[in-house]
Amino acid sequence: MKKFDKDKVLLAIAGPALALVSAFLLTMIVLAASGVDPIDPLRVMIDQASYEDVQVLILNQAGIYYLAALAVAIGFRMNLFNIGVDGQYRLAAMISAVVGASVSLPGPLHVALIVLVAMVTGAFWSGIAGVLKAKRGVSEVVSTIMLNAIATALIAWLILPKNLGVQPPGSNDLTTGDIPESGWFPALTIGDGLEVYGFTFVAFALGVVYWFVLNRTRFGFDLRATGASESAAQASGVDAKKMIMTSMLISGAVAGLAGMPLLLGESHTYNLSFPVGIGFTGITIALLGRNSPIGIFFAALLIAFIDKASAGLDTAGYAKEIGTIMQGLIVIAVVVSYELVRRYGIRRQQQKVGQELAAGHALKTDNKEVAA
Amino acid sequence: MSTSTVSATSAAPKKDGGRRKLTLPWILLIIAGGLALISLVRVISGADDLTSAGQISGALQLAVPIGLAGLGGLWAERAGVVNIGLEGMMILGTWFGAWAGYQWGPWTGVLMGIVGGALGGLLHAIITVTFNVNHIVSGVAVNILAVGFTQYLSNFTFDEAPGGSSKQSPRIEPLTEITIPGLSDWLATLQGKHWFLISDIAGVLGGLVTNLSPLTVIAVLLVPGTWWVLWRTSFGLRLRSCGENPVAAESLGVNVYKYKYIAVMVSGGLAGLGGAFLAIVSTGIYQEGQTGGRGYIGLAAMIFGNWMPGGTALGAGLFGFTYSLKLRGGAENVHAMLLLLAILLVVAFGWYLYKKTHVKAGVAAVSAAALFLWYALTDTIPSQFVEAAPYVTTLLVLALSAQRLRMPKADGLPYRKGQGK
Amino acid sequence: GGKKSSDSTASSSESSSSSKSAAIAYDIGGRGDQSFNDAAFAGLEKAQKDLKIKGAEAEPSEGESEADKVQRLTELARKGNNPVIGVGFAYAPAIKKVAAKFPNTTFGLIDDTSVQDKNIANLVFNEEQGSYLAGVAAAKASKSGKVGFIGGVEVPLIKKFEAGFTQGVKDTNPNAEVLSAYLTQPPDFSGFAKPDLGKATAQGQLAKGADVIYAAAGLAGSGAIEATATAGKWAIGVDSDQYNQAGLSKYKDKILTSVTKDVQDSVYNLIKSVEDGKPQTGEIRYGLDKDGVGLADSNPAYKQMTDVTAAVEKAKADIIAKKITVKTAP
Amino acid sequence: MKILYGMQKPDEGTIAIDGEQVTFSSPGEAIARGIGMVHQHFMLADNLTVLENVVLGGEKLYGIGAKARKKIKEISDAYGLGVRPDALVEDLGVADRQRVEILKVLYRGAQILILDEPTAVLVPQEVDALFDNLRELKAEGLTVIFISHKLGEVLKVADDITVIRRGTTVGTADPKTATTKQLAELMVGSELPSPETRESTVTDVAMLNVQDLRLTATDPDGVVREVLAGIDFTIHKGEVLGVAGVEGNGQTELIEALMGMSIPDGGVITLDGKDISTTPTRKRREGGIGYIPEDRHRHGLLLESPLWENRILGHVTEKPNSKRGILDPKAARKDTERIVREYDVRTPGIEVTAASLSGGNQQKLIVGREMSHAPKFLIAAHPTRGVDVGAQAQIWDAIREARREGLAVLLISADLDELIGLSDTLRVIYRGRLVADADPATITAEELGTAMTGAARGHLEATDNPSAAADGDTTEDEAR
C-alpha cells in the first residue's frame, strides 16, 4: 500500500512540472516566432515578482481568485457549470457595500454583517439558476450567462444616485458611499505600507473548510457522489434536486465572498471600476487546479503572478498580451500533461490488477490494451 | 461508457404515437398567432417600430453572429464535443476576417475568418479528441489563447497599418448589399400604413429583403443546410452517431476520431464566419473585444434550441429580436413588450385554469395584473431594465416553456478508440 | 504596446531622474482606442517632441482593481516620472493614495475633481458646453425636428454630454424632440467598442424620423456615423474632429461637426507647467472659453450653413458670458 | 472475439477465413471480410432510429433513404424479425434491440455471425424464436459463432462446441453426446453451481407489505401513462419473492417506488410495520432496505472512485462510515478490507477504482456492502447478470445465508432458472401489473415464460399450462 502512494506522489508532481516546462517553452517559441527576444520578457516578469509590492499584489489577487475559483469548483464537483460567478460576485459586492455604508456597528459585527449580506446576495442570485434548474430543468449554463447580464443591468440601476448610489461631488464615478472604518477588515501590514488584505487569509482558510466539507462530511460525500454519477447518487439516497439547490446556493454564497477582500480591504465602496471578469478567471483557475483546494491555491497564485508580472511588460517595451498567451498555453499544457500522466497511472494500475489476478487467482493474464 | 444499454428501456408499455410532432401547419399557425399578438400590441401601444422592416433587418443582423456561433456549437456537440471555445473561435474569425479583409477585400476576409475559426477548432479538436482532455478546460484555454494571440498580433499588423491601431483594424470594404428594388419599396409603403397584421407582415417581409448582406443570406441558408447535411446524408449520420454512441459507431467501422475532428473544425469555421460577419458586415472594422460574449450567447441559443438547427436559429432570432428592440426603440419598444408579456400571461392563465392547476393560474393572473398595471402607469421603463430585456426574455421563455432538452448522449464524454466493451 | 514605446520607456525605467520624464497611465482600452487614451497620448507625444522630455506609459489590464492602479502609479512615480497622469476618473482613489506618498511629484487626474491635494492637478472639461453647441447645431440643421443622441455607456460622464445636447436642442427649438439611447450599462464598457450596436441604434432613431444624430460613444460612434451618413442624414462626432479621421473618410461629407475635447492640450499643458517649474494644481477647467471643448468646423458644408454657425457662435458667446448655464445632468 | 472483429489486435496467432489468412486493424476491415458481431452490450445509439442504426457505417450499400428502408423491410420479413425502421431505438424493448442488432449484421451481408450472450435478456419463447432465426441463417450458408453461459442453449443450438477458459481453449465437445454437466466441468474446472434452495425458511412475520401501489409517468408531451397499477404483495421474513417478467414491464419502476426514488401516485408501502410510502430514499435505506441494482454501473457504483468510497455509497449516514455527520474514512477502509476478504472480491487493494474490477467482482463488492448493514429487506435485481459462474455461486450463497437469518428478498431476474431456484414465491409482472403467481417447486421455465408474455394469468399450475397458453399469441406480444 505504501509503495502505491509513493507512485501517486511522483505522478502528482510529474504532471505540473511537465506542464510548466512545456508551457514556458511554447511561450518562448511564440515570442521567437514573432521576432521578439524569447528570454527577456520572461526575465522581466520574474524580475517583477521579486519586488515586495508586486508580491503583495499577487497574494491579494490570488486570494480573490481563490474565492471565485472555489465557488466555481463547488459547482464542478457535482457537474454544475456555474458561469454566473461573475454576476453573483458583483451583485453581492454592490449590495453588501450599500448595507455596509448605511449602518454603523462595532467593528467585528459590522464586518460580519457585510460578509453575511454578500453571501446571502450571492446565494440568492445563484439560487435563481438553481431553482430554474431543479424545477424547470433550465440548463444552468444558459441561465447563469443570462443572469450575469441581468446582474449588470440591475447593478447599473441600483447604483444610480436616485436609488442606492452616490455620486461624489466632482466625480464622474458612481459609488455606494463609503463604508465607515468599523466595517474594514484589518490588514497585515508588511514593509513600508504594504498591506496584505486580511480577507486573503480568510479565503485560504475557506479552502480548508472546503476540503473538510467535501472529504469529511456526509454532505460532501453526497455532493461528490452526485458529481461522479448522478444516477448512483440518487440510488444511494441523495435527493438530486435538493443537491442542485444546495450546491448552487453554496457556490453563490462563496462567489459573494469573492468581492470581500477588495471591498473590506481596499476600496471600501463599490464603484464603476470595481473589477469585472473575476468569475471567468475563477473558471480557469478551478479547472487548472482540478477543483482541489491545494490545486486551486497554486493555480490562483500562478495566474495572479502572470497577471501582475505581465503588467510590467509594457513599461519594459514588450506586449503585455504575452501574459495572456502564457496563461492559455499553461492551461493547455497542464491539462494535457495531467491527462498523459493519468493515462500512465491507469495503465500502471490496470497492470497491477492484472498481475495480481494472474499471480493470485489466475483470472486474467496480461494484455497490453487498457479497458476503461 | 458503453455500459449496459440493456436497462435503458425503463419505460413500460408505451402507446405509439404518444410523441406529438410539430408539423408544418402547426408551426405556421404558431408563427401567425405570434405575429397577430405582436401586431395587437403594436396597435395598442403605438410602438410602430415593433415590426418595422428596419427592426426585422436589425434583428437579423444581430442574430446572425449568434446563430452562426450556435450552429458551430451544434456541429461540435452533435459529434460529442462540447465547445465552449466558440467565443475564442469567433474572436479569431473577427481578427482574421478583418486582417485579410482590409488588405484583399471582404470576400477574402470572410474566407480567412472561417479559416481562423477553423484553426481554433483544430486546436480544440487536438486537445479534446486526441488528448481526450476535459472539453470545458480546452474550450476555456482556446478562449484565452484567442484573446491573447489576436491582441498580440494586432501590435504587429493593424498598429502599423494606416487607419488602424493596436486595438482596431483599418476599415474593410463592405460587401454589396442586396435589395429587391420594387418589392422593398412596396412593402415599405404597406408597412407605413400601420394596418393591423398586414403592415406587420409587410414589415417582416420587408426586413427580410431590404439591404440584405449576401453573408446574411449565406448564414440563413446554413441553417437548413446544416439540417440537411446532418440529418439527410450519410456523412451527417456518422457524425451524429459519434455524439450518441461512439463505441457503437466504431464497432461499425466509423472512424470516430475523423468525424470528431471534422465536426469541431466545421464548428470553429462557423464561429469564425460569425466573427467575420461581425467585423465585415456588422461594423466594417475589427475591434478588440468586439465579440463581447456572443460566443457564449450562441452556445445558449443552441441549448435553447435543443441541439437542433431550427431551434438554434429560433433562439438566436429571439435574442436578436429583443436586442434590436432594445437598441432601436429602447424604452418605448421594451415598454410595449410589457403589454405583450401581460397578454401572454393571460393566455397562460386561461390554459392553467383549463388544466385545473389553480396555483399556477393564480400566479399567472397576479403577474399579468402587475404587468398591466406597470404598463398602464408608466410610459417608459428605465434604460437599465431595457438593457436586460434580451436576457430576461430568454430566461423567461426557458423557464415557462416545457423543458425537454435532449443533448447528444455522449456529448462531452471522453472517448478512446478500442476501449468499448 | 509593441515596439514603439519600448525605445522611450525601456531606458527610463532604469535611469531615473537624470533627464525629465512624464508618464501617463491609461484608462481601460489603452493606447490605440482612437479616442480618449489616444488623445492623452498625443499630448505626451507633443511634449516629448517640443519639450524634449521622455515619456512613459502604462496600460491597465482587464479586471484589475484599485490596488493595481495604485501600484502602477507608484511605480511610475518611483521611477522619477513627473508629472504622472491618470487618464480617467477611475484613477481618482488611487491618485489620492499615491499623491500623498510622493509629495514632490505632480499627479494629473483627468475628468475628476473629487480628490484634491497640493500636488494633484484635476484636469476637467465642460463637455456639456460643447454638447450644448452640438445641440444648437443639430436643432438648426434638423428638418424633421427630431434629433438623436447615442451614448456609449450610461455613466455620469456621458450623461453630461446628453444633458448639454438636450438643453442646446430645446433652447434652440422647444418643439424639437431628442431621442436618446445608451448602448450598454456599466461596468460593461463594451458600449464604447461595439460599432454594430451604434449602427443598430442609429438606424432605430433614423426610422423614428431623426435626421441629426450625435453619438458620444467612442468607437461605437463610428457605427452610428456610418448608419446616419448612409441614410443621408447628419452625424455629429465626438472627442476629436472626426471629419478628419482616416477610418471615417467615406462618410466625412455627412459629418456635420464634432464636439471636441482637448485632452491632448490639457496633458501637454500640465507637462509643460511641471517642466517650467510651476506645476498646475487644483482644478484646471477646460471650457468653451479656453477652447478646451468646442465644435469643429472642418466640414465645408457646415461652414456654408450660415444660420447654423451663427446660432452656434451666439450660443458660445452666451455661455462664455455666463448668460447660459448648461446643466451637467439630464 | 474483439480480436476477431478487429477491435483489438492479437499479440500472436493467425486468423484464417475460407483458408485465407487475414489480419484486421479495425472493425471496418472485419466487416468487409463478412464478419458481423452482435455484442454482449448492445451497440446501438438510443436517439437514432432503427434505420439509422442499421445503415450506419454501411451507407454505401443501399444509401440511407428509401432503398435502405426497403432492404431492411425485406430482411426483416425474410427472417421474421418484425423490425420497424422508423422507431427510435430508445423506445424499443430488449428483444427488439436484439433483433435490430442481428438485422444490422445481416444488412451488411455477413457470412460469419458472432453472437455474444444473445440470450441473456430474452424469455424462453424469444430464445426459441432467435434459434429459429439462427437455424434459418445456417440453412442459408452462414457461419454462426454463439457465445453463451447457458449450457442448455448451447447444446440445443450448436453443431460444434468449444470451451474457453482464462483466454485459452480448454476443450471441445459434441452437442449430440455431451451433457451440461460435462460442459460445466470443462468451463469452471468443477461442478456447475445451481441456485436450488430447497429447505424453506419462510416465516409468517410480514416484513414488506405493498398495497395497491400505483405509479403514473408523464411523457414530455404531457401524455400520462400508468406504469404500475394494483401492485399488492407481502414478503415475509426469510422469504424470497421472485418477480418474473420481460424487461420494461414495470420492474424498474417497482424498484424505484420501493426505494423511494420515485413517488407513487397511490398505495401504501409498509416495512416492518412502519408506513414508508413517503419516506425519502435515504431514510428507507437507513431503515433496513438493501439494494442490489439491476445496472451496477449506473446505480450501484462510482466507477472512478476507489473501492472504499464505493463501500460508503448508499450508507454514508451509517456506521462504520460516519459518525455524527463526519465521515470516518479509516473505519470505512477497514470495513472495505473485510468485505473484500469475506466476499472474495479479487482486487489488489481498496484504493483501486471500481472501474478496474471485472463485473463479477464489482457485483460481489456491492453484495458485500449491502449485506454489511444487516438489511431487513433486500431488493436484488438481476444479481448475477453478466457475472461469471464462480461469482454467481458466491452471490447466491450470500443471499441464501441472509435469508436463513430472516431477510426478506425481492428478487427480480431475467434468468428464470435463478428465479425458480432461489425464490419461495413467484409472481409475474406484465404491463405494470402482477398478473400471475406460481409455486417455484413445480413451475417450469417455459410455463413462466408464457405468463411473462401476458398469455397466462392467475395462479399457474404446472398441469393447466397448455390451456392457459392456448388463447394467446404468445411470442409477438411483448412490451413496447
Ligand SMILES: Nc1ncnc2c1ncn2[C@@H]1O[C@H](COP(=O)(O)OP(=O)(O)OP(=O)(O)O)[C@@H](O)[C@H]1O
Ligand atoms: N486472457 C485474457 N487476458 C487478458 N485479459 C483478459 C483475458 N480474458 C479476459 N480478459 C479480460 O477480462 C474482461 C472480461 O472479458 P470478456 O468480457 O471477453 O469475457 P467473457 O469471456 O466474454 O466473459 P463473459 O462471458 O462474462 O462475457 C475483459 O475486459 C478482458 O479484457
Ligand SMILES: Nc1ncnc2c1ncn2[C@@H]1O[C@H](COP(=O)(O)OP(=O)(O)OP(=O)(O)O)[C@@H](O)[C@H]1O
Ligand atoms: N488489457 C488488460 N490487461 C489486463 N487486465 C485487463 C485488461 N483489460 C481488462 N482487464 C481486466 O478486466 C477486468 C475488467 O474488464 P471489463 O470491465 O471488460 O469486465 P466485464 O466485461 O465487466 O467483466 P465480466 O465480463 O466479468 O462481467 C478487470 O479485471 C481488468 O483489470
Ligand SMILES: [Mg+2]
Ligand atoms: Mg463476454
Ligand SMILES: [Mg+2]
Ligand atoms: Mg464480459
